Amino acid sequence: AIGHATTPVIWGTAGTGCQHSFFQALHQGTDIVPLDILLPLRPTGLHLDGDWAASHRVLAANALAQAEALAVGSPNEAEPHRHFAGDRPSSVISWEASTPFAVGRLLALYEHVTVVSGFVWGLNSFDQxxxxxxxxxxxxxxxxxxxxxxxxxxxxxxxxxxxxxxxxSSGD
Structure with a gap:
């Protein structure tokens, strides 16, 4: 048995869809959880029209805002439920556009992290x-x-x- 924490968590969804669920724990939870925020800089393919470009701007704004909020917080000692200490680690990983090549590089990065983490922790990252x-x-x-x-x-x-x-079934 390993005597220390080893398991990173991977959630996959657009930030605006997840910020009302687990982001609250990331901002104010008792555990400080480092996270990667993935941000393509430009929409791709058929998504270049006005609506998709506007949606991309909203998603990019929220990604950057969450990273900033995690880093600097918003102190409010008078209202503890609105106190955000900040100093929560995050990395924004960005790339130009989500082309097959860029997505492949991203997958390779995380596969590499998985392999190296297993070596460091002394376990087989791929056993199941x-x-x-x-x-x-x-x-x-x-x-x-x-x-x-x-x-x-x-x-x-x-x-x-x-x-x-x-x-x-009782029908309820």
Whole structure:
């Protein structure tokens, strides 16, 4: 077992769609979480018309604003719920446009980070034993749900949920 934190989290969505969910934790949570903000500098392909260009400006503005807010914060000791300490690490990774070549470079960067992180932490970044365990357990759950097995050996929580899933619908 490894005695320190190893797992970075990767969320993938436009910043304006995620800033109301996990960005709150990034700004004011008890854990300081370094993050990468990915920002193509220009819209690409069919997205060059006015509406897409305007959408891109909004997304770019929000990306830069979030990075700035994480860095400098907004002190407000009088209203703790509006206090943002800042000093939250982030990197803005930008590139000209999301061409296949640029996206390939970005994927290669993160694959490299994954490999090097595994070397540093002394683990195989590409093993998936947790995923495999989940697949094996999913087959057991499916067997219970299709009636070919009973729920013996599951935790009380899982057994209760299996019973509830298998019960006729109450319509609510």
């Amino acid at each position: 034993w947790g995923v495999e365990l989940g697949k094996v357990m999913a087959k057991r759950v499916e067997a219970v749900l299709d009636g070919s097995a009973d729920a013996d050996g599951f935790s009380a929580t899982a057994s209760d949920l299996l019973d509830r899933i298998s019960a006729p």
